[in-house]
Amino acid sequence: MKFDAPITIALSKGRIFNQSLPLLAHAGIEPADDPDTSRKLILDTNHEQVKLVIIRATDVPTYVEYGAADLGIAGKDVLLEYGGDGLYEPLDLKIAQCRMMTAGYPDRKQNNGRLRIATKYIKSAQRFFATKGEQVEIIKLYGSMELAPIVGLSDLIVDLVESGNTLKANGLVPLEHIADISSRLVVNKASWKMKHGLVMQLIDAFRDAISQPTT
Protein backbone atom coordinates (compact mmCIF):
# COMPACT_ATOMS: atom_id res chain seq x y z
CA MET A 1 0.00 0.00 0.00
CA LYS A 2 1.09 3.56 -0.71
CA PHE A 3 0.36 6.03 2.08
CA ASP A 4 0.05 9.44 0.42
CA ALA A 5 -1.64 11.14 3.39
CA PRO A 6 -1.06 10.96 7.16
CA ILE A 7 -3.13 8.25 8.84
CA THR A 8 -3.54 7.74 12.59
CA ILE A 9 -4.98 4.50 13.92
CA ALA A 10 -6.21 4.25 17.54
CA LEU A 11 -5.73 0.94 19.32
CA SER A 12 -5.72 -0.39 22.85
CA LYS A 13 -2.82 -2.49 24.04
CA GLY A 14 -3.12 -6.13 25.00
CA ARG A 15 -5.59 -8.43 23.29
CA ILE A 16 -6.71 -6.00 20.57
CA PHE A 17 -3.20 -4.76 19.73
CA ASN A 18 -1.80 -8.30 19.58
CA GLN A 19 -4.63 -9.62 17.43
CA SER A 20 -4.52 -6.54 15.15
CA LEU A 21 -0.84 -7.04 14.28
CA PRO A 22 -1.47 -9.63 11.52
CA LEU A 23 -4.17 -7.38 10.00
CA LEU A 24 -1.88 -4.36 10.04
CA ALA A 25 0.94 -6.48 8.59
CA HIS A 26 -1.38 -7.47 5.72
CA ALA A 27 -1.78 -3.76 4.96
CA GLY A 28 2.03 -3.45 5.09
CA ILE A 29 2.04 -1.64 8.48
CA GLU A 30 4.57 -2.67 11.11
CA PRO A 31 4.80 -0.80 14.44
CA ALA A 32 8.28 0.34 15.41
CA ASP A 33 7.69 -0.42 19.12
CA ASP A 34 5.84 -2.88 21.30
CA PRO A 35 3.34 -1.04 23.56
CA ASP A 36 3.86 -3.66 26.27
CA THR A 37 7.48 -2.63 26.67
CA SER A 38 7.48 0.93 25.35
CA ARG A 39 5.97 3.81 27.29
CA LYS A 40 5.27 5.72 24.10
CA LEU A 41 1.64 6.60 23.49
CA ILE A 42 2.23 7.31 19.81
CA LEU A 43 3.99 4.51 17.99
CA ASP A 44 5.80 5.12 14.72
CA THR A 45 5.53 2.51 12.02
CA ASN A 46 7.56 1.50 8.99
CA HIS A 47 5.61 4.20 7.06
CA GLU A 48 6.40 7.77 7.99
CA GLN A 49 2.77 8.75 7.33
CA VAL A 50 1.22 6.05 9.56
CA LYS A 51 1.07 6.43 13.37
CA LEU A 52 -0.61 4.27 15.99
CA VAL A 53 -2.01 5.88 19.14
CA ILE A 54 -2.19 3.51 22.08
CA ILE A 55 -5.07 4.39 24.40
CA ARG A 56 -7.65 2.81 26.71
CA ALA A 57 -10.14 0.63 24.85
CA THR A 58 -13.06 2.77 26.02
CA ASP A 59 -11.40 5.92 24.64
CA VAL A 60 -10.97 4.60 21.07
CA PRO A 61 -14.46 5.71 19.83
CA THR A 62 -13.94 9.18 21.32
CA TYR A 63 -10.58 9.68 19.60
CA VAL A 64 -12.06 8.54 16.29
CA GLU A 65 -15.32 10.52 16.54
CA TYR A 66 -13.42 13.76 17.28
CA GLY A 67 -10.83 13.13 14.57
CA ALA A 68 -7.82 12.68 16.86
CA ALA A 69 -7.48 9.38 14.99
CA ASP A 70 -8.70 8.61 11.46
CA LEU A 71 -9.43 5.00 12.26
CA GLY A 72 -9.65 2.82 15.31
CA ILE A 73 -10.13 -0.75 16.40
CA ALA A 74 -12.64 -1.20 19.21
CA GLY A 75 -14.60 -4.06 20.75
CA LYS A 76 -18.32 -4.19 19.98
CA ASP A 77 -18.87 -4.15 23.78
CA VAL A 78 -17.19 -0.73 23.92
CA LEU A 79 -19.12 0.54 20.88
CA LEU A 80 -22.47 -0.59 22.32
CA GLU A 81 -21.75 1.41 25.47
CA TYR A 82 -20.45 4.42 23.53
CA GLY A 83 -23.61 4.53 21.42
CA GLY A 84 -24.59 7.32 19.05
CA ASP A 85 -23.89 7.56 15.35
CA GLY A 86 -20.77 9.73 15.43
CA LEU A 87 -18.54 7.28 13.60
CA TYR A 88 -18.66 4.70 10.84
CA GLU A 89 -18.26 1.02 11.62
CA PRO A 90 -17.54 -0.53 8.22
CA LEU A 91 -15.91 -3.84 9.11
CA ASP A 92 -16.13 -6.67 11.63
CA LEU A 93 -12.48 -7.66 12.09
CA LYS A 94 -13.46 -10.99 13.72
CA ILE A 95 -10.76 -10.61 16.36
CA ALA A 96 -11.02 -10.64 20.19
CA GLN A 97 -14.18 -12.69 19.85
CA CYS A 98 -16.24 -13.50 22.92
CA ARG A 99 -19.83 -13.31 24.19
CA MET A 100 -21.55 -10.82 26.44
CA MET A 101 -23.49 -12.89 28.98
CA THR A 102 -25.31 -12.69 32.24
CA ALA A 103 -23.68 -14.89 34.89
CA GLY A 104 -24.34 -15.90 38.45
CA TYR A 105 -24.40 -18.79 40.88
CA PRO A 106 -25.77 -22.01 39.36
CA ASP A 107 -28.04 -22.62 42.38
CA ARG A 108 -29.10 -19.01 42.91
CA LYS A 109 -32.45 -18.77 44.71
CA GLN A 110 -35.16 -16.90 42.81
CA ASN A 111 -35.52 -13.48 44.27
CA ASN A 112 -39.00 -11.98 44.28
CA GLY A 113 -37.75 -8.43 44.44
CA ARG A 114 -35.78 -6.53 41.83
CA LEU A 115 -32.64 -8.31 40.69
CA ARG A 116 -29.39 -6.46 41.20
CA ILE A 117 -27.02 -6.61 38.25
CA ALA A 118 -23.37 -5.55 38.58
CA THR A 119 -21.63 -4.60 35.35
CA LYS A 120 -19.54 -2.10 33.50
CA TYR A 121 -21.87 -2.55 30.51
CA ILE A 122 -24.71 -0.39 31.82
CA LYS A 123 -26.43 0.36 28.50
CA SER A 124 -26.22 -3.20 27.19
CA ALA A 125 -27.54 -4.58 30.49
CA GLN A 126 -30.37 -2.03 30.63
CA ARG A 127 -31.39 -2.82 27.06
CA PHE A 128 -31.25 -6.58 27.63
CA PHE A 129 -33.42 -6.61 30.76
CA ALA A 130 -35.82 -4.00 29.35
CA THR A 131 -36.37 -6.19 26.27
CA LYS A 132 -37.21 -9.08 28.62
CA GLY A 133 -39.59 -6.78 30.51
CA GLU A 134 -37.66 -7.29 33.76
CA GLN A 135 -37.24 -4.45 36.24
CA VAL A 136 -33.69 -4.63 37.56
CA GLU A 137 -31.31 -2.44 39.51
CA ILE A 138 -28.02 -1.94 37.69
CA ILE A 139 -24.86 -1.28 39.66
CA LYS A 140 -21.94 0.24 37.77
CA LEU A 141 -18.54 -1.36 38.38
CA TYR A 142 -15.27 -0.74 36.58
CA GLY A 143 -13.78 -4.23 36.86
CA SER A 144 -13.67 -7.58 38.68
CA MET A 145 -17.40 -8.04 38.23
CA GLU A 146 -17.13 -11.70 39.28
CA LEU A 147 -16.61 -10.56 42.84
CA ALA A 148 -20.02 -8.88 43.11
CA PRO A 149 -22.23 -11.99 43.58
CA ILE A 150 -19.63 -13.56 45.91
CA VAL A 151 -19.75 -10.64 48.35
CA GLY A 152 -23.51 -10.16 47.98
CA LEU A 153 -23.29 -6.91 46.05
CA SER A 154 -25.42 -8.25 43.21
CA ASP A 155 -27.52 -11.26 42.15
CA LEU A 156 -26.07 -11.40 38.66
CA ILE A 157 -23.34 -9.85 36.58
CA VAL A 158 -23.11 -8.92 32.91
CA ASP A 159 -19.62 -9.55 31.57
CA LEU A 160 -17.62 -10.83 28.62
CA VAL A 161 -17.00 -14.55 28.51
CA GLU A 162 -14.41 -16.20 26.32
CA SER A 163 -13.40 -19.62 27.70
CA GLY A 164 -15.57 -19.35 30.81
CA ASN A 165 -12.53 -19.98 33.03
CA THR A 166 -12.78 -16.70 34.94
CA LEU A 167 -16.40 -17.39 35.89
CA LYS A 168 -15.61 -21.00 36.80
CA ALA A 169 -12.68 -19.99 39.00
CA ASN A 170 -15.12 -17.86 40.99
CA GLY A 171 -17.90 -20.47 41.26
CA LEU A 172 -20.11 -18.72 38.69
CA VAL A 173 -21.72 -19.98 35.49
CA PRO A 174 -22.74 -18.20 32.28
CA LEU A 175 -26.54 -17.93 32.10
CA GLU A 176 -28.02 -15.86 29.28
CA HIS A 177 -26.45 -14.78 26.00
CA ILE A 178 -26.73 -11.04 25.34
CA ALA A 179 -24.52 -10.46 22.30
CA ASP A 180 -21.68 -11.88 20.24
CA ILE A 181 -18.72 -9.56 20.57
CA SER A 182 -15.74 -8.96 18.27
CA SER A 183 -13.54 -6.02 17.39
CA ARG A 184 -14.70 -3.59 14.72
CA LEU A 185 -12.91 -1.11 12.51
CA VAL A 186 -14.27 2.38 13.17
CA VAL A 187 -13.65 5.38 10.93
CA ASN A 188 -13.91 9.12 11.51
CA LYS A 189 -16.62 10.62 9.30
CA ALA A 190 -14.46 13.42 7.89
CA SER A 191 -11.55 11.02 7.21
CA TRP A 192 -14.00 8.74 5.42
CA LYS A 193 -14.63 11.57 2.95
CA MET A 194 -11.27 13.34 2.84
CA LYS A 195 -9.04 10.25 2.78
CA HIS A 196 -11.52 7.94 1.10
CA GLY A 197 -9.07 6.16 -1.22
CA LEU A 198 -6.66 5.38 1.58
CA VAL A 199 -9.38 4.32 4.01
CA MET A 200 -10.87 2.00 1.36
CA GLN A 201 -7.46 0.46 0.63
CA LEU A 202 -7.02 -0.24 4.36
CA ILE A 203 -10.51 -1.74 4.62
CA ASP A 204 -9.79 -3.97 1.60
CA ALA A 205 -6.46 -5.08 3.08
CA PHE A 206 -8.05 -5.89 6.46
CA ARG A 207 -10.97 -7.67 4.79
CA ASP A 208 -8.52 -9.71 2.74
CA ALA A 209 -6.51 -10.60 5.87
CA ILE A 210 -9.67 -11.76 7.69
CA SER A 211 -10.70 -13.99 4.80
CA GLN A 212 -7.34 -15.82 4.79
CA PRO A 213 -7.56 -19.25 6.39
CA THR A 214 -5.78 -19.29 9.77
CA THR A 215 -2.94 -21.75 10.09
Ligand code: AMP
Ligand atom coordinates in the same frame (compact mmCIF):
# COMPACT_ATOMS: atom_id res chain seq x y z
P1 AMP B 1 -12.48 -16.13 30.05
O1 AMP B 1 -11.97 -16.50 31.41
O2 AMP B 1 -11.65 -16.73 28.93
O3 AMP B 1 -13.96 -16.46 29.88
O4 AMP B 1 -12.33 -14.56 29.87
C1 AMP B 1 -13.12 -13.73 30.63
C2 AMP B 1 -12.36 -12.53 31.10
O5 AMP B 1 -11.62 -11.92 30.07
C3 AMP B 1 -13.33 -11.48 31.62
O6 AMP B 1 -12.72 -10.76 32.67
C4 AMP B 1 -13.57 -10.62 30.41
O7 AMP B 1 -13.92 -9.30 30.79
C5 AMP B 1 -12.25 -10.70 29.67
N1 AMP B 1 -12.44 -10.81 28.23
C6 AMP B 1 -12.68 -11.93 27.52
N2 AMP B 1 -12.77 -11.68 26.21
C7 AMP B 1 -12.57 -10.37 26.06
C8 AMP B 1 -12.53 -9.48 24.94
N3 AMP B 1 -12.72 -9.92 23.69
N4 AMP B 1 -12.32 -8.19 25.18
C9 AMP B 1 -12.11 -7.74 26.43
N5 AMP B 1 -12.14 -8.51 27.53
C10 AMP B 1 -12.36 -9.81 27.36
